[in-house]
Amino acid sequence: MDKEISQIHVAQADVRLPADERHRRWLLIRHPVGLPTLDDFLFVEDILPLPPPGKFLVRVVYLSIDPKQRLLMNATHRFVELVPLHGPMFGNAVGEVMISNHPEFRRGDIVTDIFGWQSHAVADGKGHYSSNPYGTRKVDPALGPISTAIGVLGSGGLTAYFSVLRELKPRAGETMVVSSAAGNVGLIAGQIGKIFGCRVIGLTSTDHKCETILRDFGYDEAINYRTTNDLAAAIRRIAPKGVDMYYDNVGGRIAEAVSQTLNPGARVTLVGVIEHYNSVVGEGKPWNWPFAKTMSYFIVHDYHREYQVGLRDLSNWIKQGKLKYREDVVEGLENAPAALLDLFAGGNIGKRIVRVAANPAGIA
Numbered sequence: 375m376d377k378e379i380s381q382i383h384v385a386q387a388d389v390r391l392p393a394d395e396r397h398r399r400w401l402l403i404r405h406p407v408g409l410p411t412l413d414d415f416l417f418v419e420d421i422l423p424l425p426p427p428g429k430f431l432v433r434v435v436y437l438s439i440d441p442k443q444r445l446l447m448n449a450t451h452r453f454v455e456l457v458p459l460h461g462p463m464f465g466n467a468v469g470e471v472m473i474s475n476h477p478e479f480r481r482g483d484i485v486t487d488i489f490g491w492q493s494h495a496v497a498d499g500k501g502h503y504s505s506n507p508y509g510t511r512k513v514d515p516a517l518g519p520i521s522t523a524i525g526v527l528g529s530g531g532l533t534a535y536f537s538v539l540r541e542l543k544p545r546a547g548e549t550m551v552v553s554s555a556a557g558n559v560g561l562i563a564g565q566i567g568k569i570f571g572c573r574v575i576g577l578t579s580t581d582h583k584c585e586t587i588l589r590d591f592g593y594d595e596a597i598n599y600r601t602t603n604d605l606a607a608a609i610r611r612i613a614p615k616g617v618d619m620y621y622d623n624v625g626g627r628i629a630e631a632v633s634q635t636l637n638p639g640a641r642v643t644l645v646g647v648i649e650h651y652n653s654v655v656g657e658g659k660p661w662n663w664p665f666a667k668t669m670s671y672f673i674v675h676d677y678h679r680e681y682q683v684g685l686r687d688l689s690n691w692i693k694q695g696k697l698k699y700r701e702d703v704v705e706g707l708e709n710a711p712a713a714l715l716d717l718f719a720g721g722n723i724g725k726r727i728v729r730v731a732a733n734p735a736g737i738a
């Protein structure tokens with residue numbers, strides 16, 4: 375024990391921790407049933423943790439806000455790990471290594487991992503959660519702004535890339551429908567459909583979102599599913615020859631309507647079922663994930679061995695102007711719970727992230 379402490383002190387000898395920097399984090403204090411509330415979370419502050427041998431301390435710069443985080447609050451299926459009560463909320467993040475006692479990570483490295491809803495994280499590089507068993511990834515700031523490591527050049531972009539290319543396999547001239555079309559994954563999936571020559575129809579919840587995906591992201595058609603009485607009829611009107619591919623981010627009633635418009639042999643990728651994430655079933659129990667993996671529910675991590683191929687193509691498409699992305703930045707870690715709840719009100723366009731700290735000097 376004494377040896378460990380002295381090793382820490384030796385390693386920290388040249389490190390001056392900013393006196394005003396505190397370890398701030400959100401704990402989950404209640405497993406919600408139905409829509410979460412701000413009272414399900416507790417904000418706590420403490421002194422900065424120091425990394426023991428084999429670990430490093432990260433200052434989180436951006437935190438990802440994802441629909442899946444709602445699932446983590448109840449552990450609804452076997453692909454999702456339960457956030458323990460009074461444990462820190464899980465979340466992908468990108469940050470800068472402040473102090474390292476790990477041979478492979480150096481002070482100043484930009485890294486991404488499931489660092490959680492906190493201002494600082496102590497990590498060992500190995501990855502611990504089923505959501506990311508592959509460990510901490512170093513981010514090359516030359517590829518783009520570091521925030522993209524948790525967005526278009528992270529899980530969201532890779533999800534869109536592999537689900538469109540490996541499951542839908544788009545062919546020029548085909549018609550593709552995308553739900554949650556103005557969201558993080560949906561915006562990228564729709565544009566990949568366009569890159570492969572498809573006619574792409576987006577479904578989203580407001581006229582403003584419809585206008586945005588048509589004007590800024592190249593969708594051919596957009597339907598406001600909230601103000602449309604008969605969604606299947608509305609799709610048939612603009613796709614009289616039927617739908618060849620459905621990119622399903624939401625499940626539920628929207629998926630039922632789209633299924634009535636599918637051509638024989640149409641391909642569907644089931645990427646998410648957000649309509650159910652806050653559902654309550656039976657006697658007030660949280661909704662339970664009904665799908666076995668054999669039902670071909672898409673899981674981005676199944677493609678982890680090919681991530682570099684996906685990142686290369688996504689980054690090239692961005693450079694070539696074929697793929698645009700948008701970040702919806704919420705300021706301040708203290709607003710993370712509200713940022714998550716607002717996803718379920720459709721408050722975002724593009725990738726929702728929380729800015730937790732200023733970018734490191736000289737890094738975009």
Ligand SMILES: NC(=O)c1ccc[n+]([C@@H]2O[C@H](COP(=O)([O-])OP(=O)(O)OC[C@H]3O[C@@H](n4cnc5c(N)ncnc54)[C@H](OP(=O)(O)O)[C@@H]3O)[C@@H](O)[C@H]2O)c1
Pocket residue numbers: 440441442529530533553554555556557558559560577578579580583623624644645646647648649650671672673674675717718719720721722723724725726
């Ligand atoms: N399988 C995988 O490996 C994987 C990986 C990443 C994400 N996902 C899934 O992909 C989907 C999209 O994720 P994302 O990160 O891109 O989120 P997102 O689409 O950016 O954000 C959530 C959006 O979902 C829509 N929404 C919210 N509540 C809804 C409801 N009750 N019914 C219908 N739509 C609702 C809203 O869009 P509108 O305003 O358009 O309704 C909202 O803006 C989610 O289902 C997520 O779980 C799966």
